[in-house]
Amino acid sequence: MGSLPDSDQTNAVNLAPGNPRILLMGLNHQTAPVALRECLAFSPEETETALEALIHRPCIREALLLSTCNRVEVVVTCDDPARAIADLEGFISDFKHIPIDEFRSSLYRYVDNDAVRHLFRVASSLDSMVVGEPQILGQIKAAYGAAIHRRASGVILNRLLHRTFFVAKRIRTETGIGDHAVSISYAAIELARKIFGSLEGRRVLLIGAGEMAELAVEHLIRHRAGEILVANRTFAHGVSLAQRFGGQAIRFEEVEARLATVDIIISSTGAPGFVVVPAQVSAVLRHRRNRPLFFIDIAVPRDIDPRVNRLSNVYVYDIDDLKGVVEENVQDRQQEALKAERIIDEAVLRFSQWRQSLEVVPTIVALHRKLELIADAEIKKTLQGSKPPDEAALKRMATAMINKFLHDPTQILKGDGHRGNRQELLGLLQRLFHLDTP
Amino acid sequence: MQMLLLTTIAAYLLSTAGYLAFLFLQRKPLRRGALALLGFGFAGHTVLLVAGVVTSGHLPVNHLHGTLLVAGWALTGVFLVIYGRYRLPVLGVYAASLALVILIAASLSPSVPAADKGLFNSFWLISHIAAVFLGDAALALACGIGILYLLQENAIKSKHHGFFFRRLPSLDRLDAAGYACIAIGFALLTIGLITGFAYAHAVWGRFWSADPKEIWSVITWLIYAALLHQRLTVGWRGRRSAVMAIVGFAVILFTFLGVNFLLKGHHGVFTGQ
Numbered sequence: 001m002g003s004l005p006d007s008d009q010t011n012a013v014n015l016a017p018g019n020p021r022i023l024l025m026g027l028n029h030q031t032a033p034v035a036l037r038e039c040l041a042f043s044p045e046e047t048e049t050a051l052e053a054l055i056h057r058p059c060i061r062e063a064l065l066l067s068t069c070n071r072v073e074v075v076v077t078c079d080d081p082a083r084a085i086a087d088l089e090g091f092i093s094d095f096k097h098i099p100i101d102e103f104r105s106s107l108y109r110y111v112d113n114d115a116v117r118h119l120f121r122v123a124s125s126l127d128s129m130v131v132g133e134p135q136i137l138g139q140i141k142a143a144y145g146a147a148i149h150r151r152a153s154g155v156i157l158n159r160l161l162h163r164t165f166f167v168a169k170r171i172r173t174e175t176g177i178g179d180h181a182v183s184i185s186y187a188a189i190e191l192a193r194k195i196f197g198s199l200e201g202r203r204v205l206l207i208g209a210g211e212m213a214e215l216a217v218e219h220l221i222r223h224r225a226g227e228i229l230v231a232n233r234t235f236a237h238g239v240s241l242a243q244r245f246g247g248q249a250i251r252f253e254e255v256e257a258r259l260a261t262v263d264i265i266i267s268s269t270g271a272p273g274f275v276v277v278p279a280q281v282s283a284v285l286r287h288r289r290n291r292p293l294f295f296i297d298i299a300v301p302r303d304i305d306p307r308v309n310r311l312s313n314v315y316v317y318d319i320d321d322l323k324g325v326v327e328e329n330v331q332d333r334q335q336e337a338l339k340a341e342r343i344i345d346e347a348v349l350r351f352s353q354w355r356q357s358l359e360v361v362p363t364i365v366a367l368h369r370k371l372e373l374i375a376d377a378e379i380k381k382t383l384q385g386s387k388p389p390d391e392a393a394l395k396r397m398a399t400a401m402i403n404k405f406l407h408d409p410t411q412i413l414k415g416d417g418h419r420g421n422r423q424e425l426l427g428l429l430q431r432l433f434h435l436d437t438p
Numbered sequence: 439m440q441m442l443l444l445t446t447i448a449a450y451l452l453s454t455a456g457y458l459a460f461l462f463l464q465r466k467p468l469r470r471g472a473l474a475l476l477g478f479g480f481a482g483h484t485v486l487l488v489a490g491v492v493t494s495g496h497l498p499v500n501h502l503h504g505t506l507l508v509a510g511w512a513l514t515g516v517f518l519v520i521y522g523r524y525r526l527p528v529l530g531v532y533a534a535s536l537a538l539v540i541l542i543a544a545s546l547s548p549s550v551p552a553a554d555k556g557l558f559n560s561f562w563l564i565s566h567i568a569a570v571f572l573g574d575a576a577l578a579l580a581c582g583i584g585i586l587y588l589l590q591e592n593a594i595k596s597k598h599h600g601f602f603f604r605r606l607p608s609l610d611r612l613d614a615a616g617y618a619c620i621a622i623g624f625a626l627l628t629i630g631l632i633t634g635f636a637y638a639h640a641v642w643g644r645f646w647s648a649d650p651k652e653i654w655s656v657i658t659w660l661i662y663a664a665l666l667h668q669r670l671t672v673g674w675r676g677r678r679s680a681v682m683a684i685v686g687f688a689v690i691l692f693t694f695l696g697v698n699f700l701l702k703g704h705h706g707v708f709t710g711q
Contacts (some may be wrong), residue, residue, distance in 0.1 A: 196610050197609075197611045286672065290672075291673070291675075292609065312676060313675070315595065328599055
């Protein structure tokens with residue numbers, strides 16, 4: 001498989017053979033159209049089945065599978081990334097019954113530091129369609145949960161995922177990437193707070209219904225808004241909505257009169273013409289003693305005559321205005337993303353240092369095992385006699401053990417003399433065993 | 439004294455810089471630092487004023503230097519009080535820079551007494567001066583808050599949320615703070631006028647002498663009286679209230695400076711103009 005990316009050579013990690021490599025392979029909203037992403041998406045059940053299958057494949061050690069509506073990514077540790085890529089492609093093709101050629105060109109493949117960096121960026125929402133959106137971190141946590149459940153994650157992935165969560169959290173608190181609303185309903189709430197300050201006790205009137213409008217009402221309730229009134233052409237529907245919000249249903253004809261007492265109006269009806277016109281609003285302004293009035297018009301065609309915005313202390317935002325606000329906020333977030341990249345650079349470096357420190361582990365384990373084997377063999381030999389071992393026998397045993405422990409090092413020390421690095425070796429040995437020789 | 443004056447100016451200068459930096463960068467330490475510097479400057483300012491009172495035996499308002507010193511002190515003091523209640527760090531840019539300008543002007547102004555010392559040792563006069571200066575300071579802040587209100591209102595109305603939308607507090611808070619400043623300022627102004635008339639009666643034997651400063655002070659008072667009346671009866675608030683606060687303060691500035699320099703009258707006896 002020649003599909004290994006160039007970055008493999010430029011990766012800064014100098015890993016000894018035997019140290020597992022990290023491979024990340026996947027596609028996202030930028031590399032693959034939604035039609036393809038749909039075909040490759042894994043449901044939670046499929047994810048678990050796939051993880052189970054993956055870790056039993058010989059070239060894969062650990063595995064994590066992340067599947068959201070915008071991306072499908074597999075993170076594995078393996079000995080040979082090139083082999084693992086081929087294997088994973090085949091696996092996905094078999095699992096999803098799609099020929100490899102249909103998705104291979106949409107795949108990106110990252111190894112080691114590049115894989116780590118990519119995962120950090122995804123979790124911090126830098127790679128998201130809406131930069132800064134907070135859901136992705138939860139989705140990665142769920143994917144990791146599945147990997148733990150299937151025992152598909154080991155030393156490397158556990159550490160990697162914990163670092164990932166840490167980095168994502170740090171970026172969220174230290175940069176403004178999650179600040180400012182990037183959803184329509186939340187942008188409306190942010191505006192209301194710039195007009196009214198606290199939303200506590202502000203009265204809300206919902207005209208009509210609709211997902212976005214109801215979401216806005218829920219946000220308002222969370223900000224401890226006061227009375228919630230619901231006006232709907234179909235009174236019964238209004239009543240059931242009002243019950244959901246703990247509010248009160250009013251008749252559609254009452255809207256005009258209620259303008260005098262409410263503060264925030266969210267309108268989302270299917271009416272072809274304007275539901276509220278300037279004359280109706282200016283009539284109540286004096287009665288309201290000019291307390292501000294905020295209209296959030298989510299309907300298309302619009303419910304609130306835009307000329308209402310010209311009245312003093314009255315503010316009207318329609319769906320396009322709110323989209324404009326969201327657009328501005330998105331641009332701000334991109335600025336903050338630059339700061340986030342710096343934090344990620346630092347974290348990638350740290351992780352790579354940790355991986356290098358892992359290299360000593362297998363050597364230490366092997367050393368222990370070798371000494372244990374020698375000790376076991378000698379103990380067995382000593383206990384073979386018919387009578388219980390006496391002091392002399394134990395002493396013989398200990399000497400034999402020491403000789404065997406030191407046999408290989410001694411050979412090397414003597415043998416290496418003519419190669420000229422004996423001094424170096426002696427120094428190392430003295431340091432390792434804390435020897436005090438002149 | 440000169441050393442202390444320079445230190446105070448330096449503190450105000452750094453505080454202004456701190457508030458400006460906070461306006462752009464929105465970092466909490468900048469806001470805290472700017473406030474601390476302003477507080478430090480205010481302490482120095484207070485010592486300057488006390489020293490002035492001790493050396494001259496009365497409030498040192500018989501020359502432009504002293505007048506500006508008192509005006510700047512009142513402004514900073516009222517800002518600190520308003521800040522404690524309404525938390526308007528952005529207003530710090532306005533208050534600190536205004537205090538800085540006033541103090542620099544004070545340091546460049548002559549401090550030759552213009553009037554006989556005897557004129558100043560009157561309960562009425564001290565009350566008159568204290569009330570007028572504190573009242574004017576509150577109304578100066580109301581003007582600053584009015585400007586902030588108009589900026590924020592414009593951002594919301596025009597739907598182009600530029601530089602200010604995020605940095606300024608809500609309209610509601612600006613309106614409440616502006617109203618508080620106007621109410622306090624108006625009350626002090628009223629006291630200032632009454633004590634002024636009482637003093638005039640004591641010195642010149644008549645309450646009213648159609649002096650230009652008297653006329654303009656009454657005009658100022660009427661403007662704010664109208665504003666408050668409209669607010670209480672028909673709920674004039676928000677934009678209109680903000681515009682009136684700015685207009686009112688422009689008239690005060692004219693009364694304070696313009697009348698001194700352009701028109702003659704018996705207040706000139708005190709400031710030497």
